[in-house]
Amino acid sequence: MIRSFDLIEELQEMYASHYSLTNFITDESGNIIMPAKGNNALFNLLLVRGAVKEIIETVTKEFELSKPFFIDILPGVYACIAPVEGHPGTLLWSGVKIEQSSRDMVKNKIDHLIDGVEVDRLLSQTSTLTLESKKEWLLSVKKAANMISQLKGGGVSLFSEHLKVLQEAFKAEEGNVSRFLYSFLEKNSRIDFLGICEPRLDDFYEVSHAAGEDAEQIQGASFSPGEGFLGRVLLTGEQAFWEGIEKDPKYTFFQKYHFYPKSLFCFPIQLRDGTLSLFFGGSRSSEVNTDTVKDSIKNMAMLMEVILSAESLQKENSGHLSRQSALADISMMLVSAPDLKKISYILVDISMSLVKGPFSAVMLKNPQKQNMMLVSRGNIKGERGSYLKRAAKDYFTATSDLPPDRLVPSMKKLEGSPAIIECPLHFRGEILGLICAGTNGHPNQETEELLPFLHTLSLIAGVSLQLAGEGQENVMERKIEILHSSIKEFDAETNRIAEESFKIAREFTGKLALSEPLIKNILIACKVHCFSHEYLAEKFPEAEFPQIVKDGTGILAEGSAFKNEEPGIGSQIFALAVSYARNEGDMEAIIVRPYMKKIRQEFLSYLEDSQVVEQELTLEPESSHAMGSKSVESTIKNHMNLSSREKEVLDLVIQGLNNKEIAQELYISEHTVKNHLTKIFQKLNVPDRTQAISKVYQLTYNGSANP
Amino acid sequence: MVKREHLSLEMECLTLFQSNPYLFETIQGLEKRLGRRMSDLEPILEGLTAQGILQKTGEGALAYFRYKEPAVIAEFSFTSELEPL
Structure with a gap:
């Protein structure tokens, strides 16, 4: 300890004689622990007269210093103060110099303050503070403070200082990487600048945060992996320290941005989501990275990793919250949507907005027909249109229930074009619709993350579609019942035909392998057979049964010919049932049409079988x-x-x-x-x-x- | 990386425009309606415009935004031959 005391004293004297400045050291309470050394007459006089005491107190109490800085003891009279690293509150004071422009003012002031002093001589002995000498002074005092720090030894370790930064920063509500960088800089006088590089969407990296004097020059600078010093670390994945880098060809990266470091370090930081960030920094004044500095940098890098991970987790968390509240909004919107069209608008907009790709399409299956409603944004012409048809056919015409893994959103990888997200909309295993959203590229983490969100969305949409669909179906059924009861009221014979054709059609279609919607449409057609198909089509524009009535009436009309294609099976069954009812069950009188041979034969067989069954039924139960x-x-x-x-x-x-x-x-x-x-x-x-x-x-x- | 922190606000904007398909509003008007800061709204409205969900008329503070309905094909047959649209 004594030895270090002597050495410090010697260092003080050397410094004082070399620069003609007086210097002393104060502790965290403002006490002078190393007395003044040097022959700077003005500073010595001011010290003796107690003019500096108040300033020492103010600086010690109110300033938290991490770097050397100037302070005016009197207006125009400057001292330079540097913190002694590793010993918080310990300061090296050196002074004084006078600004040339302030000499007259200083003379008056000193005349006024201190009587009996030969002011002119005093001032002529004091050096002038110029812009050039300012930088040199700062550097010299910093060096001296560093040497004192090493001579003193012990003290508070830098790592615990860094930890303090971390603790304080985490107390704050919002983590701000830049703020951490500045805090680290304040604690490390050997480092001039620090920064973070993060990946961009286009595989390039950019300097996302930069702290330190002139560091804003490199803020936003971009580079590719392998490019320059920083790009090299991306390739190797190993931390690196460089000294004397000005001669290295890789230096052009910094030159480009008019930033000239002398030494540099860079650490790769792997985040939870697999992305790599870089933590870098260095010095613009010192060329040598000593082991102490390296250790301190390593500590800093470790803490930075914690900070970046915390920030990434925080972002992820706020992302989850944001999604949750967005989902709540979407659910509200879907549930209150009045009809299928509105729901499909919501879905197409949301999918477009989420995936941010070139197109999005929502296809809703029409339960009454073999077609669908398609709502789209973006370009769906050409290949995309063909793809949409294939996808719809694939999902909507599946004969059996789709396996559970096909009911969740998936990425469809297409050859030669960007992947497409397919998101089926279903309710209790029944497919009601499909969202197809084009992405901008091949599946990546970003798009993969969307899938669970879309899954939840598809479940809500499935329920909403079912609700809206039921509503529409109920309205249609009520309308049909009103039409049917009006027939009963006004025309008994037509009503009989309606009822009987409905009855026989229901029994006959039950024996055939027809789809539920088709059977439903045939039966409705029988009920309202007496109305013109134009009237029905006008009242039920979305429904398919008006077409059955149209074609079926065509079949029944004598001489009506179907030139291009045969009428559908539904219309044929409708015609057979109505014809049967009109002729009061006379099998011989049932219409004959060349294209209906097969179905007519099936109908007749069915009638014969059912009559035998009826006879048997009437015989059996009687006593x-x-x-x-x-x-x-x-x-x-x-x-x-x-x-x-x-x-x-x-x-x-x-x-x-x-x-x-x-x-x-x-x-x-x-x-x-x-x-x-x-x-x-x-x-x-x-x-x-x-x-x-x-x-x-x-x-x-x-x-x-x-x- | 694409930031998704604005998802909630994006959905709010969508809800507003979908519920009021005839709304024709400036960014200041939307700021009042949604109770959000203009600086937050701006990138979102621009994004929705770029995706063709909103239509922007005019420039700067005088620009008006309105909802653009998606394309609808009421009866799209998927059982027919697979000819391109």
Whole structure:
């Protein structure tokens, strides 16, 4: 300690004699810990007269110094103060010099302040402060302070100083990388500038933050990996220190921006998302990176990594929050959208705005038809149009339910053109629509990040579409019911045809492998068959059944020909059902058209089968008694050679009535009943009543006609 | 890297224009309607204009923005032959 005290004193003396300046050292409380050395008469006088005491107190209390700076002891009279690194609050004072322009003013001031001094001599001994000498003075005092710092040793380590910066900065609400850089600079007098380079979208890197004197020159400077000193670190991924770089060909990078460092360091910093940033800095005055400086830089780089990671996490977090609140807004918008068109507008705008690609298209499947509504932004002509059709066909015509992995958004990589995001919109496994958004390039992290967001969006959109679709369908169904009930009110025959054709069409289509929407359209067409298709098309512009009515009516109209193509299967079934109903179920009268052979044959087969089934159904449930009496009754009625009165009597005998009961039933005498019975027995060729009953049953079951 | 911090504001702008398709407004007007700073709104409105979602008439503070409806094909058949659009 004593040794270092002596050395410092010696250093002070050397410095003082070399520069003709007086110097002393103060501690964090403003006490002079190393007394003044040097022959600067003016400064010495001011010190003795206590003119500097107040200034020392102010500087120690209120200034937090990291670099040398000038202070005016009197107006025009300057001292230079430098912090002693590693010993916070310890300052090296050196002075004084006078500004040439202020000499007269200083003379008056000193005359006034200090009596009995030969002012002119004093002033002539004091050096003049010029612009050139200012820089030299700063540099010399900085060097001296550095040497004192090394001689003093110990003290507070720079790393703990850096940690303090970090702690203070994290207390602040918002992390600002530039602010950290400046804080680091303040604590490291050997480093003049610091900066950060970040990747741009176009694979170039640019200096995103720069701190230090004149460092704004390189702010925004861009370079590619491999270019210059900084670009080299991107390639190697290794930290690097350079000294005496002015002769290196790579130096042109800095020259280009009129920035001339003498030594340089650069550290790669890998962030959580895989991107690489660079932390660089150096000195414009010192050429040598000592081991101490290197260690301090390494500490700084470590802390910078923490700072950048924290900032990246903060951004990610605020990105999540922002997305969440955006999703809430979108959900509100979708749920309150009145119809499918509005929903598709919202979706196309959002997808366009999110992906920021050349085009976006929303296709909504029309459940009533084999087509869709397409809403788009950007250019969808040519190849893109063909692609959209293929994608729609792929999703909308799938016969079975799509596997779960096809119900989530995916990147479609197309050969020779940028990838496209496909985002199916579905509800309970049923595809309702599809968003296709073109990207600007091949899939990257940015677009991959969009997929989960789009997935959530597609789920909300699916529910909204379902809700809006149900609403529209309900409105249509209500309208159809009103039309149908009006037929019932005004025209009974037309209503019968409507009901019967509806019934038979429903049963027949149930046997065929037709799609649900088509069956629905055929049945609606039957219900409203009597209206003109023009009227229906006007009232239900989005629906498909008016076309079925049109074509079906064409088929039914005699002589109407379909030149280019056959009418659809729906219209053919409609025509068959209406024709069947009009002819009251007469199978022979059902229309015949050359192009309808197959479906007509199927219809007839269906009718025959259903009649057999009906007969069987009517026979089976009836009781044997009812069946027997009915048959016996008809046997008596149709097949016996008896008078009508005899038939009546025989019928009652079979029902188990005696002569008296029969007489009462027929309002005749018992005697007449006996006469009738005698004749019946004769005609049936039976001896008595029991045999007569047996004979009738026998005839009934054997089916023989007259006895 | 593309910044997505403005996503929420972007959605706010979209909501406003979609809910009021006939809105014809300057940036100052939008500033009042959305209660947002002009400096925040400006890049977003420019972005939406570049994507063809908004239409900009005029320049500078006097520029008006309005919603541009997307192209709609009401009945787009996907079962027909795959000829380009």
